[in-house]
Amino acid sequence: MTAVASTGAAAFLGRHEGLRNRLPGARVAWVEALRERGASAFRAQGFPTRRVEAFKYTDLAGVAGQVFGEPLTSVDDAPALPDATHPRAVFVDGRFRPDLSTLGELPFAVRSLAEALPNLEGRIGALARPEDAALVALNTMLFEDGLVVDVPAGVDGGTIELLSLAAESERAPAFHPRHLVRLGEGATLTLIETAEGPLNARYLHNPVFEIEVAEGARLSHGRVQQEGREAFFLSTVRARVAARATYDNFTLNAGARLSRNEIHVALTGPEAQAHMNGAQLAGDGQHLDTTTSLDHAAPNCASRQTYKTVLSGRSRGVFQGKIHVHQVAQKTDGYQMNQALLLSEEAEMDSKPQLEIYADDVKCSHGATVGALDADQLFFLRSRGIPEPQARAILVGAFLTEAVEAVAEEDVRAALSRALDAMRARQGLAAGLEEA
Amino acid sequence: MLKIENLHAAVDGKPILKGLSLEIAPGEVHAIMGPNGSGKSTLSYVLAGREGYEVTEGSATFAGQDLLAMEPEERAVLGVFLAFQAPVELPGVGNANFLRTALNALRRAKGEAELDAMQFLKLARTRMKTLGMTDEMLKRSVNVGFSGGEKKRNEMLQMSMLQPRLALLDETDSGLDIDALKLVADAVNALRGPDFSALVITHYQRLLTHIVPDRVHVLAGGVIVRSGGPELAQELEASGYAGVQDGTPSKRSFDGSPVAA
Ligand SMILES: Nc1ncnc2c1ncn2[C@@H]1O[C@H](COP(=O)(O)OP(=O)(O)O)[C@@H](O)[C@H]1O
């Protein structure tokens, strides 16, 4: 079967059609049925256009118009790997690479989804349903692999890393990994996820995460999106957080030509907590979108969100954040702050906070600001002898600090600070401050 | 030598300085007094290079260099330091990190060796002690949560670390109790020497009993209307600006604030 150089939804549907017998789980009835659900949902929705409310500010026409190459990637590429600080699972073009991974002995199960697939019935698609979102549908019909993490009840899983790399190639691959993370009652885990690729390679990375955090468990999920500047990153996280459990998510959204970072969290048991923080750093030509939704579906839950966006050159930032407080969710404590710093005249920010509150005894607040660097602060720094570019970088760092400091888990905070410094350097905003 | 000649400056198109001339020789400290709104802060901002202050006529040179043609950071490298009347807060920027960054930026620009973290901390602690500051103020964000007096001391800490050749002190004494005032004066006096000049803007004669100026000038309506020796400060304190303010004689003391006898 040779790939036809077609584009858009039709190309991906054609690919599913052509590969259905070769994709993992091809002869497993429930997998086939699930992929079929994905295909029919994607056929019905296609790539969302800007007429779809959720995509009002983010145009996927650029993705839809691309020709992507063979999805079944070869497994012999061995790209250079950044140093690992913790046990690490490595994916190249969406495929698990045991040869590059250094997981060692872990007190819990970490598997490749492609291998574990026959045993995952009922688990894939439970939280991220193809019918609910076109990009999840696309992932569902074409996923080849992913990471399956199960931390049993009561186990402290420590810190693991998930590194997704795109290989250097001319193929413009599209890959759609499906990652499943489940923490049993009272379990803890820190998961540091990094997505990166060659600076100038074109590819589509469309990961979907389904995350379950059982009662009293705690998952700290740090994410670094530093894909190459020609990449498309369309990512969906769906997490369900049970009673007294905590889900912490920090996403650094900084790479890619176009990035859509969707995070949907449901607090389903009393006293569950979600902390969702993030920073977006867009340079010339980038479009970065963070879209969150928080479902308060149980009483006495708390959610905290702080998102900071820094835009320079001709770039675009989007933040959409919805908090939905169900009628049963009395004593909800919800907070959302989203702030953007515009460093150029040509940068543009769209933000859309949305509160839907159906309970009467709740505390919910949100705020949004968009502005330029403070002229007084800039002058003050320069008057002390600090050159203007460095002074600007210092103020950008200060702006971002609040979101990073909200991250409770030290491993995550350290990884994020490092990544943030690197991404700022890439955008000419290298960390301006010396440590004393 | 600071040499200001016939300086005219406007803010938002509104003329504020209207032909101000002033010379401060190396080693000299001059004081500027004058009613609120007379243009004292404007003068200090123009000299330090703040945006939005448009020089329409005249010149200002320091050490033979045209200050008005330089960026604020270049002026700092030349040795100009402005202690702000209202110090700026920098949430998220640690005071120690800021100070080390500023100090090393200056040292780099002057081709001097940079200070490592240890050398820096040692120096900062010594200077803080003489200013009656606690170590804890190094850890906080610059000026965030500082009292008015702490902010002013923090400006003086920067001054004593950065070792300027021309210090512009804009009402650094306002809001300080007498002990803090003495510490501030000590910090300035410690820098006095043949290669240091200062322009001390103040409402109060009491600062000038601790930093004894070589000359005192009265700024009113955007020009210097009177100059004299240190005794002029005492005279002004006794009589207010009656007679020096163009057109509108007034008996009140400068801004209506209580004046220490
Ligand atoms: N940024 C500004 N925008 C508009 N007017 C200003 C600004 N700064 C100063 N002024 C005006 O300039 C005049 C002089 O102010 P200033 O230099 O602060 O006086 P002083 O320090 O002597 O009290 C005042 O009339 C003041 O209102």
Ligand SMILES: [Mg+2]
């Ligand atoms: Mg003033």
